[in-house]
Amino acid sequence: KLVRFYDGVDGLKTGYTTDAGYCLTATAKKGNMRVIAVVMGEPDSKTRNQEVTEMLDYAFAQYGVEKLLSTDSSLGNLEVIKGKQKFAEIIPTEDVTALYKKVEGKKNFTYEIKADKIKSPVKVGDKVGELLIKENNSIIRKINLTVKKDVKRANLFELYFRYIKEIITGDINF
Secondary structure, eight states: OHHHHSTTEEEEEEEEETTTEEEEEEEEEETTEEEEEEEEEESSHHHHHHHHHHHHHHHHHHEEEEEEEOTTOOOOEEEEETBSSSEEEEEESSOEEEEEETTTOOOOEEEEEEEOOEESSBOTTSOOEEEEEEETTEEEEEEEEEESSOBOBOOHHHHHHHHHHHHHHTOOOO
């Protein structure tokens, strides 16, 4: 009944045994927030459905999810050692979201990038560093960083001409 009558419910499992009573696990999604509700040991299916409905209502009324970064969010560039490109744009490997209580408002999250130079070749999906998500200066989550585009290894001639160009423009670091 919940799939038909509760907006956002997209999965569930019901059951009954003498020992466990009436049980229900339901998942619901509204916006970018998914909630899972579980009840066990209820006396009948009507009570079971009512309890899950109340749990879902409470969760969606009290909590929200804020999207901090997406897999398209550029977090800057890292130098690529011996790469066809000298720098590669870095991105998170997954969306970064944060749960907050609506009465408290959205929290102030910060992040720190832990990454060094990248050794070529490197492909999208390869770990090149970590993104540390912080709340009140405490790390609450770590997410891998990757490159936005593959970077192939430069050949000897490409490296030689890049070196000459850096000498001429004064861009070289010793």
